[in-house]
Amino acid sequence: MPFPGRCLLLGLLFAIPVLRAAETPSPALLVVNKEDATLAIVDPASRQVVARIPVGQGPHEVVTSADGKLAIVSNYGERAAGKTLSVIDLRSQKELRRVQLSPLQHPHGLYFADGKVYFTAEDNMIIGRYDPASDEVEWMLGTGQRITHMIQLSRDRNTIFTANIGSNSVSIIAKIPFGRGWDPTVVPVGKGPEGFDLSPDGKQLWVAHSQDGGISIIDLASKRVVQSFDIHTKRSNRLRFTTDGGRVLVSDLEGGELVVIDAGTRSVLKRIAAGKAPEGILIEPGGSRAYVAVSGDNQVAVLNVLTWEVTDRFSTGMGPDGMAWAVR
Numbered sequence: 001m002p003f004p005g006r007c008l009l010l011g012l013l014f015a016i017p018v019l020r021a022a023e024t025p026s027p028a029l030l031v032v033n034k035e036d037a038t039l040a041i042v043d044p045a046s047r048q049v050v051a052r053i054p055v056g057q058g059p060h061e062v063v064t065s066a067d068g069k070l071a072i073v074s075n076y077g078e079r080a081a082g083k084t085l086s087v088i089d090l091r092s093q094k095e096l097r098r099v100q101l102s103p104l105q106h107p108h109g110l111y112f113a114d115g116k117v118y119f120t121a122e123d124n125m126i127i128g129r130y131d132p133a134s135d136e137v138e139w140m141l142g143t144g145q146r147i148t149h150m151i152q153l154s155r156d157r158n159t160i161f162t163a164n165i166g167s168n169s170v171s172i173i174a175k176i177p178f179g180r181g182w183d184p185t186v187v188p189v190g191k192g193p194e195g196f197d198l199s200p201d202g203k204q205l206w207v208a209h210s211q212d213g214g215i216s217i218i219d220l221a222s223k224r225v226v227q228s229f230d231i232h233t234k235r236s237n238r239l240r241f242t243t244d245g246g247r248v249l250v251s252d253l254e255g256g257e258l259v260v261i262d263a264g265t266r267s268v269l270k271r272i273a274a275g276k277a278p279e280g281i282l283i284e285p286g287g288s289r290a291y292v293a294v295s296g297d298n299q300v301a302v303l304n305v306l307t308w309e310v311t312d313r314f315s316t317g318m319g320p321d322g323m324a325w326a327v328r
Helices: 004-015
Strands: 028-033 038-043 048-054 059-064 070-077 081-089 094-100 107-113 116-121 126-131 136-142 148-153 159-164 169-175 182-188 193-198 204-209 214-219 224-230 236-241 247-252 257-262 267-273 278-283 289-294 299-304 310-314 320-326
Touching: 028 059, 038 059, 048 094, 059 107, 070 320, 081 107, 107 148, 116 148, 126 148, 148 193, 159 193, 169 193, 169 204, 169 214, 182 224, 193 247, 204 236, 236 278, 247 278, 257 278, 289 320, 299 320
Parallel strands: 059 320, 193 236, 278 320
Antiparallel strands: 028 038, 028 320, 038 048, 059 070, 070 081, 070 107, 081 094, 107 116, 116 126, 126 136, 148 159, 159 169, 169 182, 193 204, 204 214, 214 224, 236 247, 247 257, 257 267, 278 289, 289 299, 299 310
16 A cells, blocks of 8 residues: 555646746747857846757857847857757747758858848858758858958848958948849958947948957948947947937956947947946847846846846856847
């Protein structure tokens, strides 16, 4: 005859529901953790991680589909060069597939446009376009520039911008009408261009130099640098405009600061002690907060964009870096 206490204990255990990850909120804050090799899904209201999804080694950047259902992560690699993208279903919170890019290596920058994912492959001096619907890399183009790192498209999708760290240049790649290919223009800038962003009016491209502490402003009508100035960073990592275009934020990886620039006067308004190794920057939908991935402290810092005070910090995993919003 079974021991009564044991039966009661088993009954209680089976009565306890299995804990599952919470549903993905909308909006959801997505953060890649380089050292954990995970993508964290965060509820921005509570700042709680609702799920962590394993991806490839050394993930650096993440983008989301327009409908907020998919996330795509670039698996840059650690000791060995990464050669994959992770495609993640945000509803089921699972990796659907790991896209093999070989012989392309060190995928990094990502941009989602018109249902396709544009990416860079640093070692190959190539940009490519992946179609999640067909699961194919359907297009590639050589930049001829070393360490093509970040990528962004114009609003009309007719121009691609890349920062080329090893060649001290920015590529402006314009679509030739009637399907006749692409016309690249290489614009020399300062040393080690890395983070960049389009101004909200689409007229300028601001580029942060990781190796000389400067900023280059490219006029997109003339495709040339119209102004350069020094913000005295030790290693600029990312650059982002605020929603209204009035401020520009630059993360200083080695200086441990977030630099706030007045876009009109080109002057530094404030230097915020962010922590050890600030990297990715993301502006909240609506523009009231900025999020900074402080990789060395394993935290994400939350800033009020009116007072420029750090209002909160929370953890998503080890080595947070690239971030994105998922809105359904």
